[in-house]
Amino acid sequence: MNFGIFKINFIVFAIAVIAAVILSGCANELPDSQMPQDDSPGIAAVSENDAGIVIETALQRGEGPFNIMERLKIDRKLRQGILEMLANETDFTRLKVGERFAGIFEPDAGTLLEFVYFQNEITSHRVIISYSENDGTVGFSYVLEEKPSEIRYRLISGTLNSTTLDAELRGLGLPSNIVGMAANILEAKVAFRTDARTGDEFELLLQETYYADSSAGVIVDKIVDDRTEILFVSYSGKRAGTHKGYKYFDGVKSSYNAHYTEDGEALISSGLRYPLDRIHITSNYGNRVHPVTGVRTMHNGVDYRASVGTPVYAVADGKVVESRFNELSGNYIAIRHNDNSTSYYLHLSKRNVNVGANVRVRQVIGASGNTGRTNGPHLHFGFKQPNGSWMNPLQKRMIAADKLTGEKLEKLKEQISEIKKIYKAEQCDM
Numbered sequence: 001m002n003f004g005i006f007k008i009n010f011i012v013f014a015i016a017v018i019a020a021v022i023l024s025g026c027a028n029e030l031p032d033s034q035m036p037q038d039d040s041p042g043i044a045a046v047s048e049n050d051a052g053i054v055i056e057t058a059l060q061r062g063e064g065p066f067n068i069m070e071r072l073k074i075d076r077k078l079r080q081g082i083l084e085m086l087a088n089e090t091d092f093t094r095l096k097v098g099e100r101f102a103g104i105f106e107p108d109a110g111t112l113l114e115f116v117y118f119q120n121e122i123t124s125h126r127v128i129i130s131y132s133e134n135d136g137t138v139g140f141s142y143v144l145e146e147k148p149s150e151i152r153y154r155l156i157s158g159t160l161n162s163t164t165l166d167a168e169l170r171g172l173g174l175p176s177n178i179v180g181m182a183a184n185i186l187e188a189k190v191a192f193r194t195d196a197r198t199g200d201e202f203e204l205l206l207q208e209t210y211y212a213d214s215s216a217g218v219i220v221d222k223i224v225d226d227r228t229e230i231l232f233v234s235y236s237g238k239r240a241g242t243h244k245g246y247k248y249f250d251g252v253k254s255s256y257n258a259h260y261t262e263d264g265e266a267l268i269s270s271g272l273r274y275p276l277d278r279i280h281i282t283s284n285y286g287n288r289v290h291p292v293t294g295v296r297t298m299h300n301g302v303d304y305r306a307s308v309g310t311p312v313y314a315v316a317d318g319k320v321v322e323s324r325f326n327e328l329s330g331n332y333i334a335i336r337h338n339d340n341s342t343s344y345y346l347h348l349s350k351r352n353v354n355v356g357a358n359v360r361v362r363q364v365i366g367a368s369g370n371t372g373r374t375n376g377p378h379l380h381f382g383f384k385q386p387n388g389s390w391m392n393p394l395q396k397r398m399i400a401a402d403k404l405t406g407e408k409l410e411k412l413k414e415q416i417s418e419i420k421k422i423y424k425a426e427q428c429d430m
Contacts, residue, residue: 043071052113056102065092065101065117072103074112078129078138082115085127085142090117093360120224122147122211149211149224153231155426160200160237165192168202175225178206185259186235188267189243191395200237205423207231231419233259243267246416250408260412264404273315273362275345275381280305282378285392300390301344301382306368308349308377314359315343315381323351329380330372333365339386341396346380347372 045056057071065086069079086092104114117125124145131138158168165186169179182204183192190196209227212219229247236242245259245267259267283303289296306312314335321342322334331348349369353359370377383393404412 048107051104053105053107054102055105056100059095059097059099059101061097064095068101069115072101072115074103074115078112078115081138081140082127082129085140086117086125089142089144090119090125120226121213121222122149122209122224122227147211149209149227152208152210153422153426154206154208155423155430156204156206157430158202160196160198160202162198165196165202165235169204174204175228177225178204178228178230181230182233185230185233185245185267186243190235190237190240193394195237195240197237197239200235200240202236203232203234204230205232205419205426230259232423246412246419248404248408248412248415250411256404256408260404262413262416264409264412266403273313275313275315275343275379276304276306276310276368277313285394298390301346301380302393304379304381306377306379308367308369310368310379311364312345312348312366312368312379313362314365316361318343318359320353320355320357320359320365323353323355326372328373330374331366331369332372335359335365341386342384343393344380344382344384346382347374347378 043055043057045054047054047056055072057068059068065083066079069082074082083092100118102114102116102118103112104116105111106113111131112129114129115127119125126143126145128141128143129138130141156172156174158172160168162168165183166179169182170176174182186192186202207229209224210221211224213222214220231247232245234242234244243261245261248256248258248260250256261267281302282305283299285299285302287296287298316335316337318335318337320333321336322332325331329346331351332344332346333348333351333353334342334344336342345366347369348366349371350367351365352367353365359365368377368379381393383391383396385391
């Protein structure tokens with residue numbers, strides 16, 4: 001298809017659609033559903049197939065599905081129905097920048113026929129919209145599309161050549177999501193900052209999904225990165241000790257889906273991350289001379305350099321238990337996590353969440369500032385243990401789930417048995 005000719009025809013067509021809507025007033029030609037042009041901001045591609053005119057766009061930073069629908073000029077009356085159809089099938093709280101969406105429009109009238117979310121290379125979630133000619137009502141139906149794929153296993157063994165596990169795994173060509181997952185699992189047990197040593201050994205057993213990609217004209221096997229699972233991970237070091245974790249699956253969307261030791265102890269951390277994008281510690285945890293009072297006191301947290309207005313993130317999933325102002329802490333937020341520990345974020349210029357709100361790891365909860373008793377803009381980050389005593393935030397490890405017992409523990413042991421069989425088979429192939 002000649003894209004240049006299509007672009008001219010598409011603009012003429014768009015003008016015609018607007019005129020038709022104004023003149024006809026047809027109930028099915030909803031006023032906010034006129035198609036965006038192919039050169040509209042954020043539109044990635046325009047094409048045409050048997051279904052209609054397909055307009056694709058990609059998620060940008062800070063956006064959600066409503067932003068996508070606005071860009072595709074989907075009528076407000078349709079948006080909620082589309083989201084309701086997708087709510088039980090997808091998790092829009094974990095969308096990533098660059099994920100693709102599309103609207104498929106009827107060529108003659110510009111009516112929206114389908115809304116598509118391309119979750120990955122092989123999975124598409126489609127909402128099909130139908131319009132009644134009798135009473136003008138709108139119907140929605142959901143279709144899941146999966147391209148053919150194949151499950152394969154891969155055993156990776158390595159030795160730490162530095163104290164950074166991330167660098168070792170990236171050096172093996174593993175995608176960033178798997179690198180982060182492996183580190184997240186092991187950090188529940190291994191204090192890499194203090195205990196990792198050159199020569200420590202690690203293993204990962206991966207379950208990977210392959211599909212046949214023919215986009216370049218040649219059929220090539222490719223991996224669907226967001227389908228890769230770590231079935232088994234181990235780490236062994238003279239100082240760190242030996243630790244092993246196994247993947248446990250308890251059903252779709254179960255909160256128990258995680259990695260565990262053989263006796264059922266949760267290993268997957270709830271994602272304890274840094275509260276800022278850029279980390280520069282200006283004052284550590286411990287005794288110090290207070291910069292404002294000049295008195296030696298206990299500093300119950302870590303200070304990070306941050307200019308006023310810098311986004312501050314929740315370091316793990318949790319529930320907001322405090323969001324207020326006082327003279328010493330200024331604007332501050334406290335979040336209670338799954339293990340009943342509590343993280344604190346002080347001296348904020350802005351608070352984005354209220355008491356009772358459930359927050360996700362890396363959710364923006366506010367902005368750094370210079371409120372309260374400070375000698376300059378920064379973020380004070382603290383952690384209280386479940387017993388209420390302060391601890392060094394840099395030594396905090398999060399546990400995401402309770403220890404498995406009863407039927408769940410038995411189910412874990414059955415799954416571990418199967419994982420060990422796969423592990424042995426992959427060992428023989430190495």
